Amino acid sequence: MSLGLFQAIARLLPNPVLLCTAEGRILAANPAATRFVTHLRAGADLFHLAAEDSALLRLHMDHWLRSGDPLPGSLTVRDSDGHLVRFRCHGARATWWDGRQPAVQLHMTRLDHTDQFVVLSQQVTALNREIAFRRATEAERERLLAAEKSGRLRLQHLYQLTAALASAATLAEVAHAVQETAPAALNATSVDLQLHSRRLIPSLEPADTLFALAGDTWTDLDERVPGPPGGATEGAEAAGPDVTAVRAALEADSVNLGSLLVRHGPGEGLEAEHLRAVAQQVAQAVRRAGLYEHEHRVAERLQLSLLPRLPAIPGFDLAGCYAAGTDQVKVGGDWYDVHPLDDDQIGLTIGDVAGHGLAEAAVMAQISAALRGIAMRCGQHPAEVLRELNEFVGRYHPERMATACYLVFNRRTHLLRYARAGHPPPLLISADGTSRYLDQALAPPVGPMEGARYFDAAVNVQRGDTVLLYTDGLIERRGENLDIGLGRLRALAHTAVGLTATELCDLFLNHQPGAEFPDDRALLAVSFPTPEVSAARPVAGHRTTLTPARTLSLQPP
Structure with a gap:
């Protein structure tokens, strides 16, 4: 819409209509506005004409500029005789305006003494909206900050787990790294490592046992009493009234190497994708450590034979x-x-x-x-x-x-x-x-x-x-x-x-x-x-x- 078209339409309206910049300069005013107050015309300074405090009027202007829908307000202007003329206003940003500065379109209705309550109610409504907006903004800000802090802490724990697994050479060292760093990375109470030792170390002889190697750091599934077929799977298990256990499979090169048994308390849910990502890291470290153990044993036997x-x-x-x-x-x-x-x-x-x-x-x-x-x-x-x-x-x-x-x-x-x-x-x-x-x-x-x-x-x-x-x-x-x-x-x-x-x-x-x-x-x-x-x-x-x-x-x- 052009300024000329706006003026042509506003001339037909019975109530005052103004188009103002954010600094208060009147860009256009219809004849109804001039009839009430002769000073309300194009080129005049609304802040100078208004009887309200300029800071309060600027605050109204800011609210109107931010709104796509009309917001209520009030305006008091002195006429040429010095009398105060009060208006109830509805203002909104003039989205059609293509000038250099943004503009506010004001529709005004003259008030008499019976309209005081209406004006006060409108001001209270506007204030409540402003308070609600500020509270919602602050709550969203706190939510975003908490999410950022949580994400940063999770990345830090993941980095610690990755670094610990990267430096672990043996299965015992991998198990220790999992016990020390995986609970924080998964927001869990505890994380246990359960492994198939004979899949990891093919050089183990039938009489060999890894009990001394495993100790209490990990469980050797091949030394346990055989259970139902199927091996380690993903899923939740009952662990007690206040603890839930989740088992995540450890797989590398399409071989099931064991599982992670993750225990967490009430309200400490695990994200499935996050758990799978951690399990994949642990599986690669376990595979690497198993290869190391296997080659270590083969090298020792060769050395002994020499x-x-x-x-x-x-x-x-x-x-x-x-x-x-x-x-x-x-x-x-x-x-x-x-x-x-x-x-x-x-x-x-x-x-x-x-x-x-x-x-x-x-x-x-x-x-x-x-x-x-x-x-x-x-x-x-x-x-x-x-x-x-x-x-x-x-x-x-x-x-x-x-x-x-x-x-x-x-x-x-x-x-x-x-x-x-x-x-x-x-x-x-x-x-x-x-x-x-x-x-x-x-x-x-x-x-x-x-x-x-x-x-x-x-x-x-x-x-x-x-x-x-x-x-x-x-x-x-x-x-x-x-x-x-x-x-x-x-x-x-x-x-x-x-x-x-x-x-x-x-x-x-x-x-x-x-x-x-x-x-x-x-x-x-x-x-x-x-x-x-x-x-x-x-x-x-x-x-x-x-x-x-x-x-x-x-x-x-």
């Missing part, structure tokens, strides 16, 4: 142990061996080929076999053994490097001779628990340096003394100096009084304070003859499963 069976030597208590590192699922290059040289002398070996994998394991097997052959020929001289071993590695495996320590014990003289090729020093433990490192005769590792020179050192040992040979994985920790690891090992030796060789291996492998070993560990413990030990026959070999690493322990048959 390690030698220790010979039965009358009078000696021998035990050899191996444990894979917490960061490794591949077979390593650690080895140990015992070489009976003659009736009076035995040779002892421990070594470590750098790296992890099948290639390193194959090199380890060849180096170990080569050292056996060298020891048969010149095993009474440790330096000569390492010199020839260095030539062998340099010639047949020039790209490889290995550390090694070779010792020879003479039971007639009780002299222990040794040489080291870049290997940590053996620990000699006396019968009373005192200990010292055999830290002499250190030379470069075998392999990288052609013509490297190796030296002997010798020490007298007493009856009942024990020598502990080990690889560097036993003393290495992330961000820690090796001297700290050596000190920790020696401090632990003070508690080793009266222990057998097998018990020593268990002590040093699994009872160090805060033990977490990222690398493989191999140990060889040899207790030198005493009258009591000489009369005893060594115990048959066995395998034990221990935490945090599964330990392979061998003794002579």
Whole structure:
């Protein structure tokens, strides 16, 4: 509608009609408005003509501009004689107006003294509408803020769950992450993990049990009494008068791995999509951890098959142990061996080929076999053994490097001779628990340096003394100096009084304070003859499963 058309229509109306800007400038007025008040004409300032406070009139203008429907109000204007003329108004935004500034269209009716109640009622109605509008706006604002806060908190809990699952390597770590972070992510009372261990770890043997691995962190469904067919499904279960349990299936690659059992209290409903998203994250973490456990066990069995069976030597208590590192699922290059040289002398070996994998394991097997052959020929001289071993590695495996320590014990003289090729020093433990490192005769590792020179050192040992040979994985920790690891090992030796060789291996492998070993560990413990030990026959070999690493322990048959 144009301004001219508005004026033509307004001229026909009997009551005053105005078109005003938000600032109060009158854009158009019909003849009826001019008849009542001559000043009500185009170009006049309504705020100047009005008897009301300008702030109140501006408030009315703001209300009218925001409304698409007419809103009531009142207006008092002085005529040319100074008399007050009062009008009841209905104003609304002129949506048809296409000018630069928005405009208000006012339809006015002159009031007499009988209209006071009507005006007051209209003002009260307008005020109530304004109050209701403000309350509704505030309630909506609080609802939006609460929804934003809830969404932000949910995202934070989901991030914590995702981060915890991403850093979990084993099934026990995944279960711990679920117990600690999933209840907050799902707004639940508790979340339990129930798994099919034999689907996750195919390398489990029929007699194997994961009870020690699972503990109270998760339930092994394959160890439970069989229930109805069908496996884990999604749905609600009765859990008590105040608790509801919901089971969500854990599936990865179309394989059912178990379920999440989510318990929540009254009024703590779970969104199905949200629960499925969390279950999918947990399923992927469980699948990854199961693969890790499977490969870890296979690697250990392969490593065990490559390690030698220790010979039965009358009078000696021998035990050899191996444990894979917490960061490794591949077979390593650690080895140990015992070489009976003659009736009076035995040779002892421990070594470590750098790296992890099948290639390193194959090199380890060849180096170990080569050292056996060298020891048969010149095993009474440790330096000569390492010199020839260095030539062998340099010639047949020039790209490889290995550390090694070779010792020879003479039971007639009780002299222990040794040489080291870049290997940590053996620990000699006396019968009373005192200990010292055999830290002499250190030379470069075998392999990288052609013509490297190796030296002997010798020490007298007493009856009942024990020598502990080990690889560097036993003393290495992330961000820690090796001297700290050596000190920790020696401090632990003070508690080793009266222990057998097998018990020593268990002590040093699994009872160090805060033990977490990222690398493989191999140990060889040899207790030198005493009258009591000489009369005893060594115990048959066995395998034990221990935490945090599964330990392979061998003794002579």
